[in-house]
Amino acid sequence: MLQSFKLFFNCNLVRSRSYSGYYVSRVRYLKRLKEDDEACREALKSGIFLLYHKLSPLLRETSSGIYTLASLKTSGFNTTPFKLFHYVNKRILHMHLYICMPISVDLEHILEKVGKDKHFVNESFLLGCTDKGEPQFSLEVGDIDRSALEQECRGMFVDLRKAFFMLPGPESPLAAKGQALLRWHQTNCFCSATGQPTIRNQSGSFRVCHSSGITYYPKMAPVVIVLVSDGSRCLLARQTMFPLGMYSALSGFCDMGESVEETLHREVAEEVGLEVKNIQYSGSQHWPFPQSSFMLACHATVNPDKTQVNIDKAELEDARWFTYEEITEALRKPPLDPRREPPVFWVPPSYAIANQLIQEWANQQQLSRKLHGLK
Ligand SMILES: NC(=O)C1=CN([C@@H]2O[C@H](COP(=O)(O)OP(=O)(O)OC[C@H]3O[C@@H](n4cnc5c(N)ncnc54)[C@H](OP(=O)(O)O)[C@@H]3O)[C@@H](O)[C@H]2O)C=CC1
Ligand SMILES: [Mg+2]
Structure with missing residues:
Protein backbone atom coordinates (compact mmCIF):
# COMPACT_ATOMS: atom_id res chain seq x y z
CA MET A 1 0.00 0.00 0.00
CA LEU A 2 2.75 2.47 0.94
CA GLN A 3 4.55 1.60 -2.26
CA SER A 4 1.49 2.60 -4.30
CA PHE A 5 1.13 5.85 -2.36
CA LYS A 6 4.73 6.67 -3.28
CA LEU A 7 3.92 6.00 -6.93
CA PHE A 8 1.09 8.54 -6.83
CA PHE A 9 3.26 11.12 -5.09
CA ASN A 10 6.02 10.77 -7.67
CA CYS A 11 3.47 11.28 -10.46
CA ASN A 12 2.41 14.46 -8.69
CA LEU A 13 5.94 15.77 -8.59
CA VAL A 14 6.40 15.13 -12.28
CA ARG A 15 3.09 16.89 -13.08
CA SER A 16 4.01 20.00 -11.14
CA ARG A 17 7.38 20.35 -12.93
CA SER A 18 6.01 20.60 -16.46
CA TYR A 19 7.90 23.81 -17.20
CA SER A 20 8.23 25.22 -20.69
CA GLY A 21 11.72 25.54 -22.22
CA TYR A 22 11.90 29.19 -21.17
CA TYR A 23 11.39 28.54 -17.48
CA LEU A 160 -12.60 34.38 -4.40
CA ARG A 161 -14.00 31.24 -2.73
CA LYS A 162 -16.80 31.17 -5.32
CA ALA A 163 -14.33 31.97 -8.11
CA PHE A 164 -12.40 28.76 -7.27
CA PHE A 165 -15.48 26.79 -8.41
CA MET A 166 -15.83 28.84 -11.61
CA LEU A 167 -12.28 29.32 -12.93
CA PRO A 168 -10.38 26.80 -15.05
CA GLY A 169 -7.59 25.02 -13.10
CA PRO A 170 -4.49 27.09 -13.95
CA GLU A 171 -6.16 30.44 -13.23
CA SER A 172 -7.11 29.75 -9.60
CA PRO A 173 -3.53 29.96 -8.19
CA LEU A 174 -3.01 33.30 -9.95
CA ALA A 175 -6.28 34.70 -8.60
CA ALA A 176 -5.28 33.45 -5.13
CA LYS A 177 -1.80 34.97 -5.29
CA GLY A 178 -3.22 38.27 -6.48
CA GLN A 179 -5.60 38.50 -3.55
CA ALA A 180 -2.99 37.34 -1.02
CA LEU A 181 -0.46 39.99 -2.09
CA LEU A 182 -3.06 42.75 -2.01
CA ARG A 183 -4.20 41.71 1.47
CA TRP A 184 -0.64 41.48 2.78
CA HIS A 185 0.14 45.03 1.61
CA GLN A 186 -3.14 46.35 3.04
CA THR A 187 -2.35 44.90 6.46
CA ASN A 188 1.36 45.72 6.63
CA CYS A 189 1.36 49.48 6.08
CA PHE A 190 3.07 50.17 9.43
CA CYS A 191 6.25 48.96 11.09
CA SER A 192 5.54 46.81 14.16
CA ALA A 193 8.70 48.15 15.87
CA THR A 194 8.30 51.92 15.31
CA GLY A 195 4.69 52.40 14.21
CA GLN A 196 6.02 54.41 11.24
CA PRO A 197 4.64 53.82 7.71
CA THR A 198 6.33 51.11 5.63
CA ILE A 199 7.10 51.85 1.99
CA ARG A 200 6.70 49.27 -0.77
CA ASN A 201 9.13 48.63 -3.59
CA GLN A 202 7.65 48.89 -7.10
CA SER A 203 7.01 45.17 -7.59
CA GLY A 204 5.55 44.77 -4.09
CA SER A 205 7.97 41.98 -3.14
CA PHE A 206 8.71 43.76 0.18
CA ARG A 207 7.98 46.81 2.35
CA VAL A 208 10.59 48.71 4.31
CA CYS A 209 10.46 50.98 7.36
CA HIS A 210 13.04 53.73 6.76
CA SER A 211 12.99 54.65 10.44
CA SER A 212 14.01 51.22 11.80
CA GLY A 213 15.55 49.82 8.59
CA ILE A 214 13.39 46.68 8.92
CA THR A 215 12.35 45.01 5.67
CA TYR A 216 9.06 43.09 5.71
CA TYR A 217 8.44 40.28 3.20
CA PRO A 218 5.04 38.73 2.42
CA LYS A 219 4.43 35.83 4.82
CA MET A 220 2.52 32.55 4.82
CA ALA A 221 1.50 30.62 7.96
CA PRO A 222 2.34 26.89 7.71
CA VAL A 223 -0.69 24.59 7.98
CA VAL A 224 -0.69 20.78 7.99
CA ILE A 225 -3.60 19.10 6.21
CA VAL A 226 -4.03 15.33 6.52
CA LEU A 227 -6.33 12.73 5.05
CA VAL A 228 -6.66 9.97 7.64
CA SER A 229 -7.58 6.49 6.40
CA ASP A 230 -8.48 3.28 8.24
CA GLY A 231 -7.66 1.20 5.16
CA SER A 232 -11.12 1.19 3.56
CA ARG A 233 -12.64 4.55 4.67
CA CYS A 234 -11.31 8.08 5.01
CA LEU A 235 -12.04 10.67 7.67
CA LEU A 236 -13.47 14.05 6.67
CA ALA A 237 -14.68 16.87 8.88
CA ARG A 238 -16.55 20.14 8.66
CA GLN A 239 -16.41 23.41 10.59
CA THR A 240 -19.57 25.46 11.20
CA MET A 241 -18.22 28.16 8.88
CA PHE A 242 -17.97 25.75 5.90
CA PRO A 243 -20.68 25.98 3.24
CA LEU A 244 -23.56 23.56 3.88
CA GLY A 245 -22.66 19.93 3.11
CA MET A 246 -18.94 20.50 2.49
CA TYR A 247 -16.50 18.15 4.27
CA SER A 248 -12.72 18.43 4.06
CA ALA A 249 -9.54 16.79 5.38
CA LEU A 250 -8.36 17.66 8.92
CA SER A 251 -6.09 20.69 9.13
CA GLY A 252 -4.34 22.89 11.62
CA PHE A 253 -1.77 25.68 11.96
CA CYS A 254 1.77 24.72 13.00
CA ASP A 255 2.69 25.99 16.44
CA MET A 256 6.04 27.74 16.88
CA GLY A 257 8.80 25.12 17.15
CA GLU A 258 6.79 22.21 15.75
CA SER A 259 7.72 19.89 12.89
CA VAL A 260 5.14 18.88 10.26
CA GLU A 261 4.85 15.47 11.92
CA GLU A 262 4.32 16.96 15.39
CA THR A 263 1.60 19.31 14.13
CA LEU A 264 -0.09 16.46 12.31
CA HIS A 265 -0.16 14.16 15.38
CA ARG A 266 -1.33 17.01 17.65
CA GLU A 267 -4.09 18.32 15.34
CA VAL A 268 -5.59 14.86 14.72
CA ALA A 269 -5.49 14.10 18.46
CA GLU A 270 -7.00 17.50 19.38
CA GLU A 271 -9.74 17.56 16.76
CA VAL A 272 -10.92 13.92 16.59
CA GLY A 273 -9.11 12.13 19.45
CA LEU A 274 -7.22 9.65 17.25
CA GLU A 275 -3.59 8.55 17.03
CA VAL A 276 -2.14 8.23 13.53
CA LYS A 277 0.85 6.50 11.93
CA ASN A 278 2.39 5.96 8.46
CA ILE A 279 2.62 9.64 7.54
CA GLN A 280 3.19 10.16 3.82
CA TYR A 281 3.86 13.59 2.30
CA SER A 282 1.70 14.38 -0.73
CA GLY A 283 2.31 18.00 -1.78
CA SER A 284 2.00 21.65 -0.86
CA GLN A 285 -0.03 24.67 -1.84
CA HIS A 286 -0.32 28.35 -1.11
CA TRP A 287 -3.83 29.05 0.18
CA PRO A 288 -4.89 32.71 0.43
CA PHE A 289 -7.09 32.29 3.57
CA PRO A 290 -7.28 33.53 6.26
CA GLN A 291 -4.04 35.57 5.80
CA SER A 292 -2.11 33.28 3.43
CA SER A 293 -1.44 29.75 4.59
CA PHE A 294 1.21 27.37 3.31
CA MET A 295 -0.58 24.04 3.14
CA LEU A 296 1.54 20.90 3.68
CA ALA A 297 -0.57 17.93 2.66
CA CYS A 298 -0.11 14.39 3.97
CA HIS A 299 -1.81 11.02 4.19
CA ALA A 300 -1.85 9.03 7.43
CA THR A 301 -3.52 5.89 8.75
CA VAL A 302 -5.10 4.64 11.99
CA ASN A 303 -5.45 1.10 13.28
CA PRO A 304 -8.68 -0.30 11.79
CA ASP A 305 -9.73 -1.36 15.34
CA LYS A 306 -9.20 2.15 16.78
CA THR A 307 -11.44 4.36 14.64
CA GLN A 308 -13.89 5.80 17.20
CA VAL A 309 -13.87 9.57 16.72
CA ASN A 310 -14.17 11.92 19.66
CA ILE A 311 -14.88 15.34 18.16
CA ASP A 312 -13.70 18.60 19.68
CA LYS A 313 -16.96 20.52 19.23
CA ALA A 314 -15.23 23.87 19.72
CA GLU A 315 -13.27 23.25 16.50
CA LEU A 316 -15.46 20.97 14.39
CA GLU A 317 -19.17 20.65 13.74
CA ASP A 318 -18.84 17.07 12.53
CA ALA A 319 -16.27 14.43 11.54
CA ARG A 320 -17.19 11.15 9.86
CA TRP A 321 -15.70 8.15 8.10
CA PHE A 322 -16.66 8.02 4.41
CA THR A 323 -16.65 4.91 2.22
CA TYR A 324 -15.01 4.63 -1.18
CA GLU A 325 -18.45 4.73 -2.85
CA GLU A 326 -19.43 7.96 -1.03
CA ILE A 327 -16.12 9.58 -1.96
CA THR A 328 -16.21 8.65 -5.66
CA GLU A 329 -19.80 9.93 -5.84
CA ALA A 330 -18.73 13.28 -4.28
CA LEU A 331 -15.74 13.58 -6.64
CA ARG A 332 -17.98 12.99 -9.66
CA LYS A 333 -20.28 15.87 -8.75
CA PRO A 334 -19.90 18.92 -11.03
CA PRO A 335 -18.65 22.22 -9.59
CA LEU A 336 -21.22 24.00 -7.48
CA ASP A 337 -23.86 25.93 -9.33
CA PRO A 338 -24.81 28.90 -7.11
CA ARG A 339 -28.35 28.83 -8.56
CA ARG A 340 -28.98 25.28 -7.29
CA GLU A 341 -29.20 23.70 -3.81
CA PRO A 342 -25.80 22.24 -2.76
CA PRO A 343 -25.64 18.42 -2.57
CA VAL A 344 -25.91 16.78 0.87
CA PHE A 345 -22.22 15.86 0.86
CA TRP A 346 -19.54 17.44 -1.30
CA VAL A 347 -15.80 18.05 -1.19
CA PRO A 348 -13.63 21.17 -1.73
CA PRO A 349 -13.04 22.38 -5.33
CA SER A 350 -10.40 20.68 -7.45
CA TYR A 351 -7.94 23.54 -6.89
CA ALA A 352 -7.90 22.94 -3.09
CA ILE A 353 -5.18 20.55 -1.98
CA ALA A 354 -7.80 18.76 0.15
CA ASN A 355 -9.38 17.66 -3.12
CA GLN A 356 -6.03 16.34 -4.34
CA LEU A 357 -5.65 14.26 -1.14
CA ILE A 358 -9.16 12.84 -1.53
CA GLN A 359 -8.55 12.08 -5.20
CA GLU A 360 -5.27 10.30 -4.39
CA TRP A 361 -6.96 8.24 -1.68
CA ALA A 362 -9.75 7.23 -4.10
CA ASN A 363 -7.16 6.25 -6.76
CA GLN A 364 -5.29 4.20 -4.18
CA GLN A 365 -8.50 2.46 -3.12
CA GLN A 366 -9.39 1.72 -6.73
CA LEU A 367 -5.98 0.17 -7.28
CA SER A 368 -6.13 -2.05 -4.22
CA ARG A 369 -9.71 -3.07 -5.08
CA LYS A 370 -8.52 -4.15 -8.54
CA LEU A 371 -5.70 -6.13 -6.95
CA HIS A 372 -8.23 -7.88 -4.72
CA GLY A 373 -10.63 -8.51 -7.62
CA LEU A 374 -13.26 -6.06 -6.29
CA LYS A 375 -15.14 -3.48 -8.39
N1 LIG B 1 -6.53 24.36 0.60
C1 LIG B 1 -7.21 23.43 1.24
O1 LIG B 1 -7.52 22.38 0.68
C2 LIG B 1 -7.64 23.66 2.66
C3 LIG B 1 -7.23 24.78 3.34
N2 LIG B 1 -7.55 24.94 4.67
C4 LIG B 1 -7.07 26.15 5.36
O2 LIG B 1 -6.25 25.80 6.45
C5 LIG B 1 -6.34 26.81 7.43
C6 LIG B 1 -6.20 26.23 8.81
O3 LIG B 1 -7.10 25.21 9.05
P1 LIG B 1 -7.94 25.13 10.41
O4 LIG B 1 -8.45 23.75 10.51
O5 LIG B 1 -8.95 26.23 10.43
O6 LIG B 1 -6.83 25.44 11.51
P2 LIG B 1 -6.83 25.07 13.10
O7 LIG B 1 -7.41 23.72 13.30
O8 LIG B 1 -5.44 25.33 13.60
O9 LIG B 1 -7.85 26.08 13.77
C7 LIG B 1 -7.95 27.42 13.38
C8 LIG B 1 -7.90 28.29 14.63
O10 LIG B 1 -6.58 28.36 15.11
C9 LIG B 1 -6.26 29.68 15.50
N3 LIG B 1 -4.96 30.01 14.88
C10 LIG B 1 -3.76 29.59 15.35
N4 LIG B 1 -2.75 30.03 14.61
C11 LIG B 1 -3.28 30.75 13.62
C12 LIG B 1 -2.74 31.47 12.49
N5 LIG B 1 -1.43 31.53 12.26
N6 LIG B 1 -3.60 32.08 11.65
C13 LIG B 1 -4.91 32.04 11.88
N7 LIG B 1 -5.49 31.36 12.90
C14 LIG B 1 -4.69 30.73 13.78
C15 LIG B 1 -7.45 30.55 15.07
O11 LIG B 1 -8.18 30.90 16.23
P3 LIG B 1 -9.01 32.27 16.31
O12 LIG B 1 -9.93 32.32 15.13
O13 LIG B 1 -9.74 32.15 17.62
O14 LIG B 1 -8.01 33.39 16.29
C16 LIG B 1 -8.32 29.68 14.23
O15 LIG B 1 -9.70 29.76 14.47
C17 LIG B 1 -7.67 27.50 7.20
O16 LIG B 1 -7.44 28.86 7.03
C18 LIG B 1 -8.23 26.93 5.94
O17 LIG B 1 -8.65 27.93 5.04
C19 LIG B 1 -8.25 24.00 5.36
C20 LIG B 1 -8.70 22.86 4.71
C21 LIG B 1 -8.50 22.65 3.31
MG1 LIG C 1 -8.53 22.45 12.14
Missing part, protein backbone atom coordinates in the same frame (compact mmCIF):
# COMPACT_ATOMS: atom_id res chain seq x y z
CA VAL A 24 14.85 29.78 -16.44
CA SER A 25 14.53 32.94 -18.57
CA ARG A 26 11.09 33.66 -17.09
CA VAL A 27 12.29 33.22 -13.53
CA ARG A 28 15.30 35.51 -14.06
CA TYR A 29 13.21 38.15 -15.82
CA LEU A 30 10.85 38.17 -12.81
CA LYS A 31 13.75 38.33 -10.37
CA ARG A 32 15.00 41.44 -12.15
CA LEU A 33 11.54 43.05 -12.02
CA LYS A 34 11.37 42.31 -8.28
CA GLU A 35 14.76 43.89 -7.59
CA ASP A 36 14.82 46.78 -10.06
CA ASP A 37 12.10 49.40 -9.50
CA GLU A 38 12.79 51.14 -12.82
CA ALA A 39 12.54 47.90 -14.82
CA CYS A 40 9.31 47.07 -13.01
CA ARG A 41 7.80 50.50 -13.75
CA GLU A 42 8.71 49.95 -17.40
CA ALA A 43 7.10 46.50 -17.34
CA LEU A 44 3.83 48.08 -16.15
CA LYS A 45 3.49 49.64 -19.61
CA SER A 46 3.22 46.23 -21.25
CA GLY A 47 1.64 44.41 -18.34
CA ILE A 48 -1.52 42.39 -17.96
CA PHE A 49 -3.67 43.51 -15.03
CA LEU A 50 -6.04 41.52 -12.86
CA LEU A 51 -8.47 43.84 -11.10
CA TYR A 52 -9.86 43.27 -7.60
CA HIS A 53 -12.68 45.06 -5.84
CA LYS A 54 -12.42 44.68 -2.05
CA LEU A 55 -10.26 41.61 -2.77
CA SER A 56 -12.78 39.98 -5.15
CA PRO A 57 -11.24 39.25 -8.58
CA LEU A 58 -12.81 40.43 -11.84
CA LEU A 59 -14.08 37.51 -13.92
CA ARG A 60 -15.42 37.49 -17.45
CA GLU A 61 -17.77 34.97 -19.06
CA THR A 62 -16.58 33.76 -22.46
CA SER A 63 -18.91 33.10 -25.39
CA SER A 64 -18.75 29.38 -24.56
CA GLY A 65 -20.06 30.06 -21.04
CA ILE A 66 -16.71 29.48 -19.31
CA TYR A 67 -15.46 31.99 -16.73
CA THR A 68 -11.89 33.33 -16.90
CA LEU A 69 -9.92 36.01 -15.08
CA ALA A 70 -10.44 39.31 -16.90
CA SER A 71 -7.02 40.53 -18.14
CA LEU A 72 -6.67 44.20 -18.95
CA LYS A 73 -3.85 46.10 -20.61
CA THR A 74 -2.65 49.68 -20.65
CA SER A 75 -2.52 51.73 -23.83
CA GLY A 76 1.19 52.55 -23.52
CA PHE A 77 2.64 49.82 -25.68
CA ASN A 78 1.47 47.13 -28.01
CA THR A 79 4.65 45.11 -27.82
CA THR A 80 6.21 43.28 -24.89
CA PRO A 81 9.98 43.24 -24.66
CA PHE A 82 10.93 39.90 -23.17
CA LYS A 83 14.60 39.22 -22.63
CA LEU A 84 15.70 35.64 -22.99
CA PHE A 85 19.05 34.80 -21.47
CA HIS A 86 20.99 31.91 -22.92
CA TYR A 87 24.14 30.65 -21.30
CA VAL A 88 26.63 29.48 -23.92
CA ASN A 89 30.18 28.65 -22.77
CA LYS A 90 29.61 30.87 -19.72
CA ARG A 91 28.86 33.85 -21.99
CA ILE A 92 25.40 35.35 -21.73
CA LEU A 93 23.60 36.02 -24.97
CA HIS A 94 20.68 38.40 -24.66
CA MET A 95 17.84 38.03 -27.12
CA HIS A 96 15.01 40.54 -27.16
CA LEU A 97 11.76 39.11 -28.41
CA TYR A 98 9.01 41.53 -29.23
CA ILE A 99 5.67 39.86 -29.00
CA CYS A 100 2.77 41.69 -30.66
CA MET A 101 -0.31 41.86 -28.52
CA PRO A 102 -3.72 43.13 -29.45
CA ILE A 103 -4.95 45.71 -26.93
CA SER A 104 -8.23 44.31 -25.70
CA VAL A 105 -9.34 46.94 -23.19
CA ASP A 106 -7.46 50.12 -22.31
CA LEU A 107 -7.11 50.00 -18.55
CA GLU A 108 -6.03 53.63 -18.06
CA HIS A 109 -8.99 54.85 -20.07
CA ILE A 110 -11.37 52.72 -18.02
CA LEU A 111 -9.83 53.85 -14.74
CA GLU A 112 -10.18 57.50 -15.75
CA LYS A 113 -13.85 56.90 -16.57
CA VAL A 114 -14.48 55.66 -13.01
CA GLY A 115 -12.58 58.57 -11.45
CA LYS A 116 -9.05 57.18 -11.04
CA ASP A 117 -5.86 58.94 -12.10
CA LYS A 118 -4.01 57.18 -14.95
CA HIS A 119 -0.95 56.79 -12.69
CA PHE A 120 -3.11 54.59 -10.46
CA VAL A 121 -1.70 51.51 -12.31
CA ASN A 122 1.58 52.15 -10.45
CA GLU A 123 -0.17 50.79 -7.35
CA SER A 124 -0.22 47.31 -8.89
CA PHE A 125 1.77 44.38 -7.53
CA LEU A 126 3.82 41.99 -9.65
CA LEU A 127 2.39 38.46 -9.75
CA GLY A 128 4.35 36.64 -12.43
CA CYS A 129 4.58 36.46 -16.18
CA THR A 130 2.86 34.45 -18.87
CA ASP A 131 4.51 31.85 -21.11
CA LYS A 132 4.91 34.67 -23.65
CA GLY A 133 6.78 36.83 -21.14
CA GLU A 134 3.96 39.28 -20.43
CA PRO A 135 4.30 40.55 -16.84
CA GLN A 136 1.14 40.08 -14.75
CA PHE A 137 -0.01 42.44 -12.00
CA SER A 138 -2.85 42.65 -9.48
CA LEU A 139 -4.57 45.95 -8.76
CA GLU A 140 -7.13 46.73 -6.03
CA VAL A 141 -9.55 49.34 -7.38
CA GLY A 142 -10.75 50.35 -3.91
CA ASP A 143 -13.73 52.59 -3.34
CA ILE A 144 -15.22 53.16 -6.76
CA ASP A 145 -18.57 52.56 -8.43
CA ARG A 146 -18.34 48.79 -8.68
CA SER A 147 -21.14 48.24 -11.17
CA ALA A 148 -19.88 51.05 -13.46
CA LEU A 149 -16.48 49.38 -13.58
CA GLU A 150 -18.03 45.94 -14.15
CA GLN A 151 -19.95 47.38 -17.07
CA GLU A 152 -16.86 49.08 -18.55
CA CYS A 153 -14.83 45.87 -18.24
CA ARG A 154 -17.67 43.58 -19.32
CA GLY A 155 -17.07 41.40 -16.26
CA MET A 156 -18.07 40.90 -12.64
CA PHE A 157 -16.24 40.89 -9.31
CA VAL A 158 -16.71 37.50 -7.66
CA ASP A 159 -15.85 36.39 -4.12
